[in-house]
Amino acid sequence: KFEVASVKNWTNPIQEVTLGATSGDGGSRKSTITLGGENALPYYFDAEMPHRNYITMDVFDMPIGMAKAVKSNYDDVINDPAEWAKKVVRDFNADMVTIHLISTDPLIKDTSARDAAKVVEDVLQAVDVPIVIGGSGNPQKDPEVLEKAAEAAAGERVLLASASLNLDYERIAKAAINNGHVVLSWTQLEINAQKELNRKLMKQCNVPRDSIIMDPTTAALGYGLDYAYSNMERIRLAGLMGDDELTFPMSSGTTNAWGAREAWMVSSPLAQDSEWGPREYRGPIWEIVTGLALSLAGNDMFMMMHPTSVQVLKEITQTLYG
Amino acid sequence: MKINSPLEAYRYLPGTNCGECGEQTCMAFAAHLIDRSKKLTDCTPMLEQKFSKKLKDLQALLAPEIREVEIGVGEKAVKIGGDDVLYRHRLTFFDPTALAYDVWDTMPENELVERVKKIHDFKKFYVGNFLTLDMVAVRCVSKDPKKFADTVKKVIGTTDLPLILCSFDPEVLKAGLEVAKDKNPLLYAANKDNWQQVADLALEYNVPVTLFSPDDLDTLKSLAVTFAKMGTEKLVLDPGTFPSGKDLKKTFTNFLKIRRAGVEGDRDIAYPIMAVPLTAWMVQDDAVSASYWETVIASIFTIKYGDVMIMHSIEPYALLPQLHIRDTIYTDPRKPVSVQPAMYKVGTPDKDSPVLVTTNFALTYYTVESDLASSKVNCFLWAIDTDGIGVEAAVAGGQLTAAKIKKGIEDSGFDLKNDTTHNTIVLPGLAARLQGDVEDETGARVMVGPADSGRLPGWMEKNWPPKAK
Ligand code: B12
Ligand code: SF4
Numbered sequence: 192k193f194e195v196a197s198v199k200n201w202t203n204p205i206q207e208v209t210l211g212a213t214s215g216d217g218g219s220r221k222s223t224i225t226l227g228g229e230n231a232l233p234y235y236f237d238a239e240m241p242h243r244n245y246i247t248m249d250v251f252d253m254p255i256g257m258a259k260a261v262k263s264n265y266d267d268v269i270n271d272p273a274e275w276a277k278k279v280v281r282d283f284n285a286d287m288v289t290i291h292l293i294s295t296d297p298l299i300k301d302t303s304a305r306d307a308a309k310v311v312e313d314v315l316q317a318v319d320v321p322i323v324i325g326g327s328g329n330p331q332k333d334p335e336v337l338e339k340a341a342e343a344a345a346g347e348r349v350l351l352a353s354a355s356l357n358l359d360y361e362r363i364a365k366a367a368i369n370n371g372h373v374v375l376s377w378t379q380l381e382i383n384a385q386k387e388l389n390r391k392l393m394k395q396c397n398v399p400r401d402s403i404i405m406d407p408t409t410a411a412l413g414y415g416l417d418y419a420y421s422n423m424e425r426i427r428l429a430g431l432m433g434d435d436e437l438t439f440p441m442s443s444g445t446t447n448a449w450g451a452r453e454a455w456m457v458s459s460p461l462a463q464d465s466e467w468g469p470r471e472y473r474g475p476i477w478e479i480v481t482g483l484a485l486s487l488a489g490n491d492m493f494m495m496m497h498p499t500s501v502q503v504l505k506e507i508t509q510t511l512y513g
Numbered sequence: 514m515k516i517n518s519p520l521e522a523y524r525y526l527p528g529t530n531c532g533e534c535g536e537q538t539c540m541a542f543a544a545h546l547i548d549r550s551k552k553l554t555d556c557t558p559m560l561e562q563k564f565s566k567k568l569k570d571l572q573a574l575l576a577p578e579i580r581e582v583e584i585g586v587g588e589k590a591v592k593i594g595g596d597d598v599l600y601r602h603r604l605t606f607f608d609p610t611a612l613a614y615d616v617w618d619t620m621p622e623n624e625l626v627e628r629v630k631k632i633h634d635f636k637k638f639y640v641g642n643f644l645t646l647d648m649v650a651v652r653c654v655s656k657d658p659k660k661f662a663d664t665v666k667k668v669i670g671t672t673d674l675p676l677i678l679c680s681f682d683p684e685v686l687k688a689g690l691e692v693a694k695d696k697n698p699l700l701y702a703a704n705k706d707n708w709q710q711v712a713d714l715a716l717e718y719n720v721p722v723t724l725f726s727p728d729d730l731d732t733l734k735s736l737a738v739t740f741a742k743m744g745t746e747k748l749v750l751d752p753g754t755f756p757s758g759k760d761l762k763k764t765f766t767n768f769l770k771i772r773r774a775g776v777e778g779d780r781d782i783a784y785p786i787m788a789v790p791l792t793a794w795m796v797q798d799d800a801v802s803a804s805y806w807e808t809v810i811a812s813i814f815t816i817k818y819g820d821v822m823i824m825h826s827i828e829p830y831a832l833l834p835q836l837h838i839r840d841t842i843y844t845d846p847r848k849p850v851s852v853q854p855a856m857y858k859v860g861t862p863d864k865d866s867p868v869l870v871t872t873n874f875a876l877t878y879y880t881v882e883s884d885l886a887s888s889k890v891n892c893f894l895w896a897i898d899t900d901g902i903g904v905e906a907a908v909a910g911g912q913l914t915a916a917k918i919k920k921g922i923e924d925s926g927f928d929l930k931n932d933t934t935h936n937t938i939v940l941p942g943l944a945a946r947l948q949g950d951v952e953d954e955t956g957a958r959v960m961v962g963p964a965d966s967g968r969l970p971g972w973m974e975k976n977w978p979p980k981a982k
Pocket of ligand 2 (some may be wrong): 530534
């Protein structure tokens with residue numbers, strides 16, 4: 192007779208965090224999404240997983256460089272973030288939409304925070320799913336941009352991306368608290384930095400535990416996924432075993448997979464390599480396998496770009512979820 | 514492994530600190546035994562007669578929880594299993610998942626040979642090495658032992674990759690074994706109906722054998738116990754790979770259960786596990802969807818405890834991610850990923866050759882180096898010490914700066930003015946914003962190359978040698 196015990200030291204549940212607010216809660220979303228709540232590694236038989244994985248699809252506030260296989264899906268909406276948002280929800284089955292306000296970067300277009308906030312309003316009008324708001328990644332400008340965006344989206348319980356150690360995270364935390372949003376706590380593949388930032392958000396900035404999601408960084412398959420995978424797995428195991436600084440749901444910038452040359456290059460630059468075959472098939476599977484690996488490490492939410500990748504990753508994560 | 518501290522292993526060692534093993538002390542050697550970076554046989558004094566009992570005892574204590582099974586012979590032989598932990602960061606995973614691709618005995622001969630060659634030859638350069646496929650699984654579709662044997666023979670004549678012989682008919686397996694008996698193939702498979710005859714074959718030919726018990730771990734375990742009693746522990750367990758829905762979830766659970774029980778000390782089931790992602794082809798109708806789904810299943814079971822897998826698609830868009838996810842999971846998390854910061858020569862550079870700047874992140878360095886070497890570009894390649902960070906992140910994080918580049922030049926003893934005719938440096942495209950600063954710091958001319966080093970050869974044709982100012 193075959194027997195195996197359940198894991199005994201997974202005693203600490205992961206925090207549940209809800210994104211989006213319906214009219215009953217002071218927002219205008221049609222439905223909300225709850226992440227977290229796990230008592231075991233994902234899909235494990237030790238304990239039921241309370242919520243499935245969710246996918247938020249990227250929308251940008253200006254045309255940006257994208258792999259050809261990705262871009263061909265967005266040619267018709269590339270200049271209109273609201274239409275773009277509609278398209279990913281209607282045609283590609285996105286659970287959520289991320290609006291990246293990259294044009295606010297002083298080195299790109301230096302769009303004002305006020306104008307960027309208008310784009311956020313447009314997107315909120317265009318779709319009724321919960322949304323994520325991303326800055327440009329510029330540490331000087333992001334706090335201001337996210338502040339204005341948070342005000343424009345007051346009451347909608349959006350995810351603000353992101354607070355990090357190299358910018359004024361306190362301003363972003365405040366913007367979230369004052370307007371009823373959730374903060375994305377983003378660090379770069381380092382478990383101790385993640386603990387430090389979470390601690391600061393909780394203790395120094397008083398962000399409630401149900402308003403923090405972590406992004407411990409996603410590196411693409413072949414480009415550091417080994418780090419990203421184990422970093423997430425360690426974070427999740429530490430959380431389950433009682434480290435309260437790490438018991439938050441996780442989010443992955445799975446789109447990073449498109450940075451891998453295997454995803455976008457026409458053919459291998461190396462003469463000794465075997466043929467790489469058509470790139471339109473390589474790209475989506477690169478994004479899928481990157482996301483799938485992290486889903487097994489404990490990641491809850493995926494930020495993604497290619498419709499096929501979204502469809503296949505949804506199918507497999509929901510199969511494992513049961 | 515039954516012990517986990519160097520002290521426990523130390524007790525069995527000679528204790529003379531003789532240094533034969535390459536370590537200063539027996540204690541240092543003991544630590545390497547525990548992290549599995551050295552083998553017990555590296556301590557030659559232990560091989561003396563008087564230590565034979567201690568050697569045997571320590572060997573038993575150090576043996577990995579999951580048995581190691583070898584398939585094939587010679588250079589291409591693969592070892593599977595051998596693991597001690599459930600999470601790679603706790604140590605590392607040993608013996609990478611062996612990837613097998615199928616052929617079948619009703620294939621026309623020319624197609625068969627062509628397919629085997631493709632499997633044998635497929636390679637992808639990555640961080641200083643080639644990623645390659647491991648095995649060929651020969652499936653009997655004809656039900657004809659003779660036909661199967663002929664196919665196996667043809668395959669052996671074409672490749673030295675290890676084989677899996679696939680049939681539930683002992684007659685067929687025997688016919689295959691007759692032609693492959695020197696090749697140590699893996700038998701696939703014994704089940705609850707044929708196990709008696711297949712066990713006899715495995716023992717007679719002394720080859721490893723797969724036990725197949727779809728979604729029935731009780732039977733799987735009792736088969737394993739029976740085979741062990743009959744005299745073979747060269748076993749691989751296949752709990753069935755169901756390709757969709759609730760059954761796929763069950764498969765996932767079965768893999769977890771088997772490996773957890775094994776690592777936690779249930780010797781009866783501590784064997785390598787086989788996954789068969791090929792079953793994806795039973796539920797997906799077009800080739801692209803099937804290849805995708807097969808790759809998805811292969812990825813799951815590369816991460817979660819599959820030790821050997823049989824696949825069907827040999828499309829590069831399936832093989833590349835399969836190879837990379839296997840490498841990702843089996844990369845030793847303890848080993849450094851940077852190269853020594855230095856001025857490296859690619860090909861045979863002379864005074865007219867370009868001087869290219871890159872970082873000492875291993876992935877960056879090897880990518881750039883192989884791009885250049887494969888197009889036969891002769892140049893100097895400067896790996897600047899960026900603490901092992903790639904170009905774009907190092908520029909963003911301040912590890913790649915004009916001052917660092919200047920210091921790198923000074924430290925290497927390379928003198929741009931005397932050692933080149935052109936006094937020029939080429940920066941990575943992603944470090945373009947350093948151009949002015951580097952010019953000021955070094956006094957050299959600074960050119961900006963393409964963003965991706967794959968485009969360097971083409972860029973060189975247009976831009977090198979630099980036009981005199
Ligand atoms: C993995 C990664 C990390 C890892 C780095 C691990 C490591 N050892 O390098 C970690 C997590 C540590 C990291 C941290 C940060 N990162 Co980071 N990271 C990445 C990621 C996902 C992949 C980078 C990579 O490895 N590429 C593969 C290597 C091989 O590329 P490469 O070194 O650039 O080499 C190529 C080219 O440069 C060129 N090349 C190389 N040498 C040469 C030489 C010549 C002569 C030529 C012509 C060409 C050439 O060819 C190579 C092959 O294509 C990218 C996103 C992405 N997908 O690209 C972000 C990215 C690079 N990171 C970014 C940032 C901002 C950071 C941080 C500053 C974040 C922060 N706020 O703290 C920190 C900085 C940390 C530090 N420097 O200390 C940004 C950079 C934005 C920018 N353009 O300024 C990126 C693009 C992500 C993003 N979109 O925001 N990161
Ligand atoms: S070879 Fe053996 S006896 Fe000699 S130092 Fe090493 S462990 Fe000790």
